[in-house]
Amino acid sequence: MTAPTLAAPKEPLLNPTSLTRFVDRLPIPPTAHAAGKRAHPAYPDRMLPYYRMEMRAFKARLHRDLPATPLWGYSGLSPGPTIDTMRGEPLLIDWVNALPTQHFLPIDHNLHGAERSQPEVRVVTHVHGARVPAASDGYPEDGYAPGHSALYHYPSAQDAATLWYHDHAMGITRLNIYAGLFGTFIVRDAEEQALGLPSGDFDLPLILCDRLIAKDGQLYYPVSDDPSAPWVTECHGNAVLCNGKLYPYLDVEPRRYRLRLINVANTSFFDLSLSHEVPFKQIGSDQGLLPVPLTRSRIELYPAERADVVVDFSDMAGQSVQLHHRSEAIMEFRVHDHERRDTSALPATLRSIKRIDPASAVRDRVLTLGELDDANGNAMAMLLGGKRWSDPVTEDPRQNSIETWSFVNLTGDAHPIHLHLVRFQVIDRRPFDLFAWNADRTLKFTGPAQLPPPHEAGWKDTVRADPGMVTRIAMHFEGEPGRYVWHCHFLEHEDNDMMRPYQLLPEQTG
Numbered sequence: 461m462t463a464p465t466l467a468a469p470k471e472p473l474l475n476p477t478s479l480t481r482f483v484d485r486l487p488i489p490p491t492a493h494a495a496g497k498r499a500h501p502a503y504p505d506r507m508l509p510y511y512r513m514e515m516r517a518f519k520a521r522l523h524r525d526l527p528a529t530p531l532w533g534y535s536g537l538s539p540g541p542t543i544d545t546m547r548g549e550p551l552l553i554d555w556v557n558a559l560p561t562q563h564f565l566p567i568d569h570n571l572h573g574a575e576r577s578q579p580e581v582r583v584v585t586h587v588h589g590a591r592v593p594a595a596s597d598g599y600p601e602d603g604y605a606p607g608h609s610a611l612y613h614y615p616s617a618q619d620a621a622t623l624w625y626h627d628h629a630m631g632i633t634r635l636n637i638y639a640g641l642f643g644t645f646i647v648r649d650a651e652e653q654a655l656g657l658p659s660g661d662f663d664l665p666l667i668l669c670d671r672l673i674a675k676d677g678q679l680y681y682p683v684s685d686d687p688s689a690p691w692v693t694e695c696h697g698n699a700v701l702c703n704g705k706l707y708p709y710l711d712v713e714p715r716r717y718r719l720r721l722i723n724v725a726n727t728s729f730f731d732l733s734l735s736h737e738v739p740f741k742q743i744g745s746d747q748g749l750l751p752v753p754l755t756r757s758r759i760e761l762y763p764a765e766r767a768d769v770v771v772d773f774s775d776m777a778g779q780s781v782q783l784h785h786r787s788e789a790i791m792e793f794r795v796h797d798h799e800r801r802d803t804s805a806l807p808a809t810l811r812s813i814k815r816i817d818p819a820s821a822v823r824d825r826v827l828t829l830g831e832l833d834d835a836n837g838n839a840m841a842m843l844l845g846g847k848r849w850s851d852p853v854t855e856d857p858r859q860n861s862i863e864t865w866s867f868v869n870l871t872g873d874a875h876p877i878h879l880h881l882v883r884f885q886v887i888d889r890r891p892f893d894l895f896a897w898n899a900d901r902t903l904k905f906t907g908p909a910q911l912p913p914p915h916e917a918g919w920k921d922t923v924r925a926d927p928g929m930v931t932r933i934a935m936h937f938e939g940e941p942g943r944y945v946w947h948c949h950f951l952e953h954e955d956n957d958m959m960r961p962y963q964l965l966p967e968q969t970g
């Protein structure tokens with residue numbers, strides 16, 4: 461796929477090295493509070509906490525020395541308030557669209573935008589990684605205009621995990637998330653709490669994204685200048701925001717902290733490390749705890765992936781520790797020297813994870829990522845299984861069955877592939893012969909299968925499908941029948957047909 465030439469931004473872009481680093485405190489998103497209790501027909505014998513999350517336009521300073529930036533956010537914040545719940549405690553959220561009718565970002569420069577005669581703002585919220593009935597999942601075509609709202613219910617019937625909520629409206633997800641529509645959704649459970657991991661003030665979400673920021677503080681979203689390549693295939697920023705700030709700092713105590721790292725970027729991945737050779741102890745991935753903590757000097761996160769880490773600052777009193785993305789310091793932890801007793805624990809084992817046996821799968825679906833588009837001079841079309849969004853459903857697993865899906869990546873890039881509703885396990889990645897595939901679509905492996913590294917061996921909901929590889933995952937389709945989606949979590953790809961519906965069919969009985 462050829463990258464289009466981009467139109468020049470109206471305002472010159474900011475040179476982030478001109479900013480003074482570590483002058484703004486890291487914002488910690490407030491915890492959302494229920495506005496009351498309500499009944500819901502899906503839960504006849506209990507009252508549910510009811511939350512109201514209003515999407516609004518607002519302005520915020522990304523840095524002390526920048527003018528305020530227009531943004532969109534839940535409850536007028538970006539990241540939005542953190543939803544915090546326990547397994548087995550369902551809740552209701554009223555997602556209210558109180559946004560302006562006009563987008564402040566260029567709305568119609570993509571496949572689905574061009575189809576709209578009246579490009580208008582629509583939103584629909586999806587909780588990434590949540591097991592929810594289809595009607596509350598945030599189906600892209602369920603987007604609604606300003607002045608409307610959607611009442612969704614979340615069963616919270618799943619293991620403790622760091623989930624996140626974000627917009628999912630058809631064709632403009634990349635713009636709505638870029639504008640600021642995302643936040644953290646934490647599910648806790650008694651098993652995890654019994655481990656005594658750092659909690660309360662010492663358990664913090666750290667939400668990372670990059671943005672193109674102009675000198676006047678405005679967000680710039682790239683627009684193609686090239687009529688033959690109308691949509692922009694990726695968006696990489698000139699600066700990284702941590703919980704919505706540029707180069708923030710956080711005062712910490714000399715003790716253990718739990719940081720829930722979430723990559724909410726459109727297309728960029730983060731390559732994270734700490735200065736002074738302070739290691740991360742990775743305790744969790746997308747869908748909760750790993751079997752054992754892993755000592756890692758670097759953590760790579762693709763869009764939508766999460767890593768739960770414990771960082772121990774107890775030997776660093778009086779010093780500063782920087783968080784790096786590649787070689788750039790993006791935030792600073794200032795370790796104070798006052799001692800308060802750290803009663804948290806980091807147990808040697810966290811939980812046991814039973815591996816899904818791929819042989820128990822009723823079906824293996826072979827699905828291509830990217831397809832050679834002969835109509836377009838052999839350019840690569842970013843499709844899934846060679847199909848567009850509007851093509852009839854082809855993935856139709858049965859409720860409670862086990863399937864494996866094999867992603868055959870025909871493109872030159874890794875893509876983060878996400879399925880709604882289910883958690884999965886990565887079985888392996890295996891190199892294959894692209895020429896043999898292109899000649900007659902036979903899958904000829906050219907090397908042995910590679911097992912996932914330990915940090916990818918827990919429960920996942922987003923997997924990096926590497927170029928030249930077949931990436932195989934296994935899942936048990938628990939959940940309610942209905943229409944869900946799977947897609948690439950590069951938001952530019954997702955908005956331009958690298959997303960497909962899937963239908964969970966009712967369990968076969970008798």
Ligand code: C2O
Nearest residue numbers: 586588628764878
């Ligand atoms: Cu993070 Cu379909 O979404």
Ligand code: CU
Nearest residue numbers: 875948950953
């Ligand atoms: Cu992609």
